[in-house]
Amino acid sequence: MTQTSSTADPALSPHHVARGQGLSAGLTFIMAAACGLIAANLYYAQPLAGPIAGSIGLPLHASGLIVTLTQIGYGLGLLFLVPLGDLVENRKLILIMMGVVTAALVAAGLATTPLPFLAASLSIGLGAVAVQMIVPFAAGLAPDHARGKVVGNVMSGLMVGIMMARPVSSLVARLGSWHTIFFISAAVMVALGAVLATKLPRRVPKTHLGYLALIGSMGRLLATQRVLQRRATYQAFQFSAFSLFWTVTPLYLASPAFGLTQTGIALFALAGVAGAIASPIAGRLADRGLSGPATAFGLTSVLAAFLMTLITPEGSGIALALLTLAAILLDFGVTTTLVTGQRAIYSLGAELRSRLNGLFMAIFFTGGAIGSAVGAYSYAHGGWVAAALVGATLPAAALLVFLTEFRKR
Numbered sequence: 001m002t003q004t005s006s007t008a009d010p011a012l013s014p015h016h017v018a019r020g021q022g023l024s025a026g027l028t029f030i031m032a033a034a035c036g037l038i039a040a041n042l043y044y045a046q047p048l049a050g051p052i053a054g055s056i057g058l059p060l061h062a063s064g065l066i067v068t069l070t071q072i073g074y075g076l077g078l079l080f081l082v083p084l085g086d087l088v089e090n091r092k093l094i095l096i097m098m099g100v101v102t103a104a105l106v107a108a109g110l111a112t113t114p115l116p117f118l119a120a121s122l123s124i125g126l127g128a129v130a131v132q133m134i135v136p137f138a139a140g141l142a143p144d145h146a147r148g149k150v151v152g153n154v155m156s157g158l159m160v161g162i163m164m165a166r167p168v169s170s171l172v173a174r175l176g177s178w179h180t181i182f183f184i185s186a187a188v189m190v191a192l193g194a195v196l197a198t199k200l201p202r203r204v205p206k207t208h209l210g211y212l213a214l215i216g217s218m219g220r221l222l223a224t225q226r227v228l229q230r231r232a233t234y235q236a237f238q239f240s241a242f243s244l245f246w247t248v249t250p251l252y253l254a255s256p257a258f259g260l261t262q263t264g265i266a267l268f269a270l271a272g273v274a275g276a277i278a279s280p281i282a283g284r285l286a287d288r289g290l291s292g293p294a295t296a297f298g299l300t301s302v303l304a305a306f307l308m309t310l311i312t313p314e315g316s317g318i319a320l321a322l323l324t325l326a327a328i329l330l331d332f333g334v335t336t337t338l339v340t341g342q343r344a345i346y347s348l349g350a351e352l353r354s355r356l357n358g359l360f361m362a363i364f365f366t367g368g369a370i371g372s373a374v375g376a377y378s379y380a381h382g383g384w385v386a387a388a389l390v391g392a393t394l395p396a397a398a399l400l401v402f403l404t405e406f407r408k409r
Helices: 014-021 025-040 046-056 064-080 082-086 090-110 114-141 144-175 178-199 211-224 226-254 262-287 291-308 317-346 350-408
Strands: none
Touching: 025 114, 025 144, 025 178, 046 064, 046 114, 046 144, 046 178, 064 082, 064 114, 064 211, 064 350, 082 090, 082 114, 082 211, 082 350, 090 114, 090 178, 114 144, 114 317, 114 350, 144 178, 144 262, 144 317, 211 226, 211 350, 226 262, 226 291, 226 317, 226 350, 262 291, 262 317, 291 317, 291 350, 317 350
């Protein structure tokens, strides 16, 4: 007999539960676009760190703070703001965070000295965690049998936003100035906030914990939820490899081996956008009970992506083609394990979803930070070969951990 009892998040009113079971393509698109546009704010400044530092009088050796403080703000938001989704009405919370990121974008665009700009950078990261409130919200609107599909579709928007942010900001800065991208994005956030205010349903969580108790419960969740532990481990290794690749490849492509210009490097980065098609595919596989094979494929894809770049001598046309294919395959693999991981942890309980998502994202985000640092070090000391071998080791380690699931069974 066909199962028909799956429901959307019980924290929604009966009207909204019915709406969740028939979650429209239009609302799914709006949530996917929102994730991509908000997440892009984390990356607009990355290719512009040099010009920004020179303009606001920040010493070149400290220009890394422009990116680092945004990432720190995002990390803090994952741990201390995203869990509020289990406590505060979700639509209101998302709109508040969008107000924060909008104000921070305007402040960044107006800044003429280091301190205001760096404070704005930190605040952009804090406000951008609205993304990680929207994704579990979308999962709650979906019925159980289609939750992976919905998460995959929304995550495809997020991945496109991440990959498009750098080339878009570079292009806008070339046509105008570095200030322009912040003002444009602020205007987009205002328009997006208006759309979400009218389109998102209300969701009132049923958690009765206070804020401190809510944050304290996260340690217990991490210690007791085996699915969270495993999925966060896989994704920490995956995102570490992802960050290593995208930290090192711009340096590698600009080196004498290839000699690409910034325009060429931006075009190369666009290749990674193709990997976003993995999101809906992975979601549908997870809904069909194929999370295991999808995870194995995702981990293996990232391993293969690094190894294939070592087949031919560097600098040739074939080497560049393989590197481009590797970028697509790597993004495809990382996105696959991300969506299957989120589908798995969102099934652990609607009342826990925001806290679980905050922990999951914070752990793999930490892995990404480590991957960037290790990648830069390995490339500086051993070139692309060393960086690629380190990169291949990361998904290989995750694959070994994944295989222990079957041994335990």
